[in-house]
Amino acid sequence: MTKRPAIAALLHEGATYRQVRAVLGGGSPNVISDVRKTEAIPVPERTKYRRSVEETYALYAEPFGDGHARWAGPWAGRMPQICHPGRNGRKESALRVAFRMRHGRDAEGYVRPGCGVHQCVASGHLTDRVLRARLKNPSEVQA
Ligand SMILES: [Zn+2]
Structure with a gap:
């Protein structure tokens, strides 16, 4: 099972890598970064x-x-x-x-x-x- 859709959803909401990992109970920063690039999700302007x-x-x-x-x-x-x-x-x-x-x-x-x-x-x-x-x-x- 892949967490990529969940990662993408969180990144779209403006979550930081740390928040993504906290919500999903872990996850490689490299994978999160790859999802951001693949889905062309912009880095948020510190929305938090x-x-x-x-x-x-x-x-x-x-x-x-x-x-x-x-x-x-x-x-x-x-x-x-x-x-x-x-x-x-x-x-x-x-x-x-x-x-x-x-x-x-x-x-x-x-x-x-x-x-x-x-x-x-x-x-x-x-x-x-x-x-x-x-x-x-x-x-x-x-x-
Ligand atoms: Zn209650």
Whole structure:
């Protein structure tokens, strides 16, 4: 089985070689380079520096199962990571970005999936300290 179509698709989206390798779980840089030449895919103008964090989340959060999502983008250790636009854009946890997109506020404390699926990044499944406290004490939930 060849990964060339998948490599081509990622390169068309503006993925770097590193991102292609991260998504596909490896792959020879020579093959990736060959796909780019064969398919005449231009080298992107550092698109990763221009993409908003919301666009990056949408690009790499892959829905699966019953509303869950897995992260196909870059990782920092075990943390899915998003780079803010700009050449020296700060890096932020994709979980925090997704939480903010969903709830319109920054998460307090750690952000974790509340659905029980390991490493789920679906924005609607993420909880912060405030939401977890509410889930523990439903009587305090405001109608
Ligand atoms: Zn989930």
